[in-house]
Amino acid sequence: MSDAADSPPDAGATEPRAPLSRPIVAGIVTALVGVTSSFAVVLTGLDAVGATPAQAASGLLALCLTMGAASILIAWRYRMPITVAWSTPGAAVLAATGSVEGGWPAAVGAFLVTAGLILLTALWPQLGRLIARIPPSIAQAMLAGVLLPLCLAPVTGIVADPWAVAPVVIVWLLGVRFAPRWAVPLAFVAAAVVVGVHVVTTGASIDPGVLIPRLDFTVPTLTLGAVVGLALPLFLVTMASQNVPGVAIMRSFGYEVPWRPAMLVTGVGTALGATAGGHAINLAAISAALAAAPDADPDARRRWVAGVSTGASGIVLGGLSAALVALVVVAPEAVIPAVAGIALFAAxxxxxxxxxxxxxxxxxxxxxxLVAASGVAIAGVSAAFWALAAGLVVREVLHVGRRRT
Known part of the structure; x- marks a missing residue:
C-alpha cells in the first residue's frame, strides 16, 4: 500500500457544480448510519468485558470523539473523503470474549496494546506483511465464528420476548426491502419505541443526571490472558475486516489512501480513547462508500468535505452516548441484543x-x-485466539505434502 497520497480523481470535474450542502449532508448521513447501525454492538462488547454503564457510556463517547477528530484531520489534510469509524467487528470480539483475567482494567490494557500494534503496523512494514500472510479464509472464519452467537440473539429474543423483539425484526425486514441503507437505523428506532412503551407501562424511570455525557478514565493493567485472548484478536479483525477493506473501497472510487499516515492517526486515536473505554478506531469500510461515492458530490475533488462533515457529525453524536446507554439499561432484556445481532447480519x-x-x-x-463459535477459553485465553491457531495448524498439516510436491 502506498504511503503517499495520490491526487484525487478527476471524475465528475466537468459536471455542473452541486451546492456545498450536498457533501455536508452526505457526511451527516454517513455518521448517522454508522453510529445508529452499530452502537448496540459496541455497548454489548464493552459490557461483556466488564464495563459498568458509566464506563460503557464513556467508551462510546471516547470513540465518537476520536473517530470524529481523525476523520476531520485525514480528510482535510489529504483532501479525500476518508472516514474513520469504530471497529464493529472488534466490538463483536469483545462480546464473544467476555470477562478477561484482571477484569475491566485488563480490558483497557488490551485496548492500549491494540493501539500499539496499529502504530507498529505503520512504523514497521514487516508486521503488515505478516498479517497479510494469514489466509483471508481463516481470518474471516474466525470473525464469522465470533459473530454467530451475537447473530442468534434476534432468533432467541423472539422466542423469549416476542412482543418486544418481533416489531424490531419486522421493521428491519421492511427496511431491507424498501430502504436498505436505513434498515438497521430503522430497527433501532423501532427498538427505542419498544423501550418507550416498556418504560411507560412498567413505570421505570431514568435519572436525568446519567444523561450527561462524561469521560470515565480507568488505570489500565496488563494480563497475559487479556493481551493474547483480547488484544491480538481485536487487532487482527480490525485490520482484516476494517482497514484493508476500507482501503479497497476507497480505491474503487479512485482514491489512494495514504496508508502510513492513516494507521498513525487511527493508532494514536485508539491510544487516546483507550483509558476512557474506547476499544479501537479504524478506517471505515462499508460506510466509507456513503461519503466517497458520486452521490456525495458529482465533483470528486470536493467529496473531502463529506469526510470532514462525517467527523464533525460523529463528535456531535457523541453527546448522545450517555442517553443511549440509559436507553439500554431500561430496555427489555432481549431487545438490545436483538438490535446488535441484526446490525451484524451483513458482516x-x-x-x-x-x-x-x-x-x-x-x-x-x-x-x-467452529472453535471460534464454541466460545471455549483455555488458560484464560479466548476462543478467538484458539480458533486462529487451530485453523492455521490444520491448514499447515493439509498443505505440507502438497507444498513439497
Missing amino acids: FGSAVQQAIDDPGERLPAVVTF
Missing part, C-alpha cells in the same frame, strides 16, 4: 462467504469457525 454473511469461497481452504476455515 456475518460476508465473513461466511469469504471463509468458504476457496474449496482448498474450506476445511481449515470450518475448523476455525
Whole structure:
C-alpha cells in the first residue's frame, strides 16, 4: 500500500457544480448510519468485558470523539473523503470474549496494546506483511465464528420476548426491502419505541443526571490472558475486516489512501480513547462508500468535505452516548441484543462467504469457525485466539505434502 497520497480523481470535474450542502449532508448521513447501525454492538462488547454503564457510556463517547477528530484531520489534510469509524467487528470480539483475567482494567490494557500494534503496523512494514500472510479464509472464519452467537440473539429474543423483539425484526425486514441503507437505523428506532412503551407501562424511570455525557478514565493493567485472548484478536479483525477493506473501497472510487499516515492517526486515536473505554478506531469500510461515492458530490475533488462533515457529525453524536446507554439499561432484556445481532447480519454473511469461497481452504476455515463459535477459553485465553491457531495448524498439516510436491 502506498504511503503517499495520490491526487484525487478527476471524475465528475466537468459536471455542473452541486451546492456545498450536498457533501455536508452526505457526511451527516454517513455518521448517522454508522453510529445508529452499530452502537448496540459496541455497548454489548464493552459490557461483556466488564464495563459498568458509566464506563460503557464513556467508551462510546471516547470513540465518537476520536473517530470524529481523525476523520476531520485525514480528510482535510489529504483532501479525500476518508472516514474513520469504530471497529464493529472488534466490538463483536469483545462480546464473544467476555470477562478477561484482571477484569475491566485488563480490558483497557488490551485496548492500549491494540493501539500499539496499529502504530507498529505503520512504523514497521514487516508486521503488515505478516498479517497479510494469514489466509483471508481463516481470518474471516474466525470473525464469522465470533459473530454467530451475537447473530442468534434476534432468533432467541423472539422466542423469549416476542412482543418486544418481533416489531424490531419486522421493521428491519421492511427496511431491507424498501430502504436498505436505513434498515438497521430503522430497527433501532423501532427498538427505542419498544423501550418507550416498556418504560411507560412498567413505570421505570431514568435519572436525568446519567444523561450527561462524561469521560470515565480507568488505570489500565496488563494480563497475559487479556493481551493474547483480547488484544491480538481485536487487532487482527480490525485490520482484516476494517482497514484493508476500507482501503479497497476507497480505491474503487479512485482514491489512494495514504496508508502510513492513516494507521498513525487511527493508532494514536485508539491510544487516546483507550483509558476512557474506547476499544479501537479504524478506517471505515462499508460506510466509507456513503461519503466517497458520486452521490456525495458529482465533483470528486470536493467529496473531502463529506469526510470532514462525517467527523464533525460523529463528535456531535457523541453527546448522545450517555442517553443511549440509559436507553439500554431500561430496555427489555432481549431487545438490545436483538438490535446488535441484526446490525451484524451483513458482516456475518460476508465473513461466511469469504471463509468458504476457496474449496482448498474450506476445511481449515470450518475448523476455525467452529472453535471460534464454541466460545471455549483455555488458560484464560479466548476462543478467538484458539480458533486462529487451530485453523492455521490444520491448514499447515493439509498443505505440507502438497507444498513439497
